[in-house]
Amino acid sequence: MIYVIAKGIYEKESLENLFSQGEFRRATRNMGIAYLSMKKCVDTVTLHWEKIQSSLGAVLGTSHGELNATAEFLSELAISNTARPLIFQSSLHNATLGFLAKQFGVTGPTLTVSNLEYSGEEALEAAETLLLSNTISFCLVTCCDLIPEKLSGPFSDMYPPQKNLKEGAATLLLANEKGISEIEGLEPIGNLETLPPKRFSQYDSDYIESLARTF
Amino acid sequence: MNSVYVSGLGAVSCVGANREELWKSCLNQKSGIVDGLGKIPLAVREKLSVHPKQNSPLAYATSACREALSQADWKNFNSDDGFILATTTALVSTWDEPLMRFFKEEISQETLMTDFRNEKLGILFDQICDEISFHGRRQLLTTACSAATHALGLATLWLKTGRVKRVLVMGVEVISTLTISGFKSFQLLSDETCRPFNQGRKGINLSDGAAALCLETESTNALAEVAGVGFSTDAYHMTAPHPEGKGSLQAMRSAIHMASILPSDISWVHAHGTGSEHNDLSEGIALERLFEGKPVPVTSTKAIHGHSLAASGALESVLCVQALQNQTVLPTYGLEKIDERLKIQIANEAKLLEIRYVLKNTLGFGGANGALVFKRIEKTA
Numbered sequence: 001m002i003y004v005i006a007k008g009i010y011e012k013e014s015l016e017n018l019f020s021q022g023e024f025r026r027a028t029r030n031m032g033i034a035y036l037s038m039k040k041c042v043d044t045v046t047l048h049w050e051k052i053q054s055s056l057g058a059v060l061g062t063s064h065g066e067l068n069a070t071a072e073f074l075s076e077l078a079i080s081n082t083a084r085p086l087i088f089q090s091s092l093h094n095a096t097l098g099f100l101a102k103q104f105g106v107t108g109p110t111l112t113v114s115n116l117e118y119s120g121e122e123a124l125e126a127a128e129t130l131l132l133s134n135t136i137s138f139c140l141v142t143c144c145d146l147i148p149e150k151l152s153g154p155f156s157d158m159y160p161p162q163k164n165l166k167e168g169a170a171t172l173l174l175a176n177e178k179g180i181s182e183i184e185g186l187e188p189i190g191n192l193e194t195l196p197p198k199r200f201s202q203y204d205s206d207y208i209e210s211l212a213r214t215f
Numbered sequence: 216m217n218s219v220y221v222s223g224l225g226a227v228s229c230v231g232a233n234r235e236e237l238w239k240s241c242l243n244q245k246s247g248i249v250d251g252l253g254k255i256p257l258a259v260r261e262k263l264s265v266h267p268k269q270n271s272p273l274a275y276a277t278s279a280c281r282e283a284l285s286q287a288d289w290k291n292f293n294s295d296d297g298f299i300l301a302t303t304t305a306l307v308s309t310w311d312e313p314l315m316r317f318f319k320e321e322i323s324q325e326t327l328m329t330d331f332r333n334e335k336l337g338i339l340f341d342q343i344c345d346e347i348s349f350h351g352r353r354q355l356l357t358t359a360c361s362a363a364t365h366a367l368g369l370a371t372l373w374l375k376t377g378r379v380k381r382v383l384v385m386g387v388e389v390i391s392t393l394t395i396s397g398f399k400s401f402q403l404l405s406d407e408t409c410r411p412f413n414q415g416r417k418g419i420n421l422s423d424g425a426a427a428l429c430l431e432t433e434s435t436n437a438l439a440e441v442a443g444v445g446f447s448t449d450a451y452h453m454t455a456p457h458p459e460g461k462g463s464l465q466a467m468r469s470a471i472h473m474a475s476i477l478p479s480d481i482s483w484v485h486a487h488g489t490g491s492e493h494n495d496l497s498e499g500i501a502l503e504r505l506f507e508g509k510p511v512p513v514t515s516t517k518a519i520h521g522h523s524l525a526a527s528g529a530l531e532s533v534l535c536v537q538a539l540q541n542q543t544v545l546p547t548y549g550l551e552k553i554d555e556r557l558k559i560q561i562a563n564e565a566k567l568l569e570i571r572y573v574l575k576n577t578l579g580f581g582g583a584n585g586a587l588v589f590k591r592i593e594k595t596a
Contacts, residue, residue: 057446058448063335063337064334064335065336065357067334070393071314071318073393073396073397074311074314074315074318074392074393075315075318077315077392077396078314078315078316078318078319079318079319083396083397083399083400084400085397085400085401088396088397088398088400088401089401089453089454089580090453091393091397092303092357092359092580092581093303093336093357094357094358094359094579094580094581094583095453095580095581097358097581098448098453098580098581098582098583099453099581101448101449101450101581101582102450102451102452102453102582104450105450106448106450107447107448107449107450107462107465108446108447108448109365109446109447109448110358110446110448110581110582110583111356111358111365111369111446112356112357112358112581113354113355113356113357114335114336114337114355114357115336115337115340115353115354115355116335116337116338116341118337119337122353122354122355125352125354126354126356126369129369129372129373129376129378130372132376133216133372133375133376135372135446150318153324154317154324154327154328154331157324157325157328158328158331158332158334
């Protein structure tokens with residue numbers, strides 16, 4: 001059995017304050033919205049966080065990843081022939097989770113999955129595998145996607161209007177039997193026995209968000 | 216939990232169109248690096264089972280898959296089979312330059328869209344699945360240079376927990392304008408053949424590459440066993456590994472622990488060994504701490520086939536399995552003088568050795584580390 005311990009959903013809060021602080025000055029919008037959803041989730045278990053961290057991994061599902069950073073890097077390269085390393089390092093799909101792992105001190109497995117509209121579902125499946133094999137006892141599962149600023153035109157060609165594209169990020173904290181049994185007072189808010197039907201995504205990685213809203 | 220066996224190998228690289236050419240090149244020290252890059256040459260492309268045409272990643276991936284499937288004798292896929300793909304950039308080489316031309320207003324959005332529809336990593340996965348008629352459980356991992364090692368690790372966990380009975384794991388990467396410019400901006404690229412762990416090394420050689428491995432819980436013709444897997448994260452820096460190799464050490468220890476062995480049981484290490492200053496130092500320190508003054512031979516083969524990023528863990532795992540079969544340690548090309556800060560034993564010549572366990576280690580951007588322990592199949596009388 002996989003238990004849901006906590007959830008966090010990015011609810012379109014302003015990122016202005018966040019991006020004015022320390023390391024967030026270099027963060028991408030994807031990193032920002034994913035961070036907010038993860039922080040909300042983690043903030044609900046602060047009492048147990050140290051114990052959770054000792055056997056914690058994370059999985060991120062995203063279809064387009066850090067495409068905005070990729071577009072920015074290629075745009076500068078094309079127009080001014082300048083290749084900026086700080087933008088390149090943020091352009092990889094796993095840059096988001098690399099950033100989050102540092103912020104939340106995740107030292108177990110961190111996997112980034114990306115497979116079209118299935119990204120959220122596959123993130124959940126990867127987390128389940130890590131938990132059911134007892135590789136870790138707790139796993140943060142996050143999904144995030146957004147419409148890259150520089151590519152709004154091509155995106156309108158790529159997706160039909162009825163797809164209702166929007167940005168979003170959500171996080172679930174999951175635990176296996178071992179995790180639940182080892183921390184006294186840790187109460188699940190649900191379990192993953194029954195998952196929503198597959199492929200109902202309105203946008204690419206909203207599976208986790210839709211799932212989080214059911215708890 | 217179930218045991219997991221490797222039953223098929225396939226590889227396409229700048230040194231050859233199949234696994235044997237890769238092995239022989241590494242054994243005989245024939246590098247495929249030209250002007251600092253490991254591009255798959257025309258002579259190799261012409262030998263592939265699928266013609267590259269405009270889609271090299273698909274051709275390389277499909278050829279490597281077919282070679283592995285043939286060796287494993289998997290004629291068809293079943294509903295309880297799995298497929299895990301590792302890639303960082305997938306089809307980016309088909310759309311990065313068109314996108315740059317779009318930004319320079321040299322082409323219209325309509326023209327751009329012909330190529331830009333390939334942008335999602337999953338598009339390549341769909342194409343590969345179509346080519347090999349796969350319709351089962353699948354996963355695409357994109358954890359930078361550790362992606363294929365993670366894919367092999369996750370596949371092993373799928374099999375150990377009974378989620379599937381067989382898994383095809385593959386990594387594929389093709390050099391692109393994006394990756395060359397990006398790594399160049401970090402001043403990480405060497406314009407000559409890389410020299411991992413060498414004093415005065417200049418950097419890495421990016422390369423094209425695809426490799427596939429068939430994993431299953433029951434095999435009458437197993438080539439090796441996947442005895443242990445380990446994952447960890449540095450949580451230290453976006454690109455640089457932990458300077459003391461903390462995360463890498465944790466991943467290797469986890470893999471060894473899962474294999475129920477001790478570090479002293481490892482006969483040979485196939486290192487990540489990119490030839491970059493930070494990677495080699497961090498990995499070297501982690502290896503030194505792992506073996507605690509009792510060093511085992513360590514090899515990097517990246518000077519032969521280059522660094523194919525997400526595919527590297529799969530390509531080098533193919534070599535690990537071949538080393539177990541041949542009971543041969545591969546050499547590290549071009550080692551003249553080991554970095555004096557490193558206290559590890561670099562294998563600089565091919566030699567026959569009784570190898571029971573091989574450790575494959577990988578590090579990646581985002582602090583993503585992965586390690587695998589492969590075990591020799593013991594012959595029964």
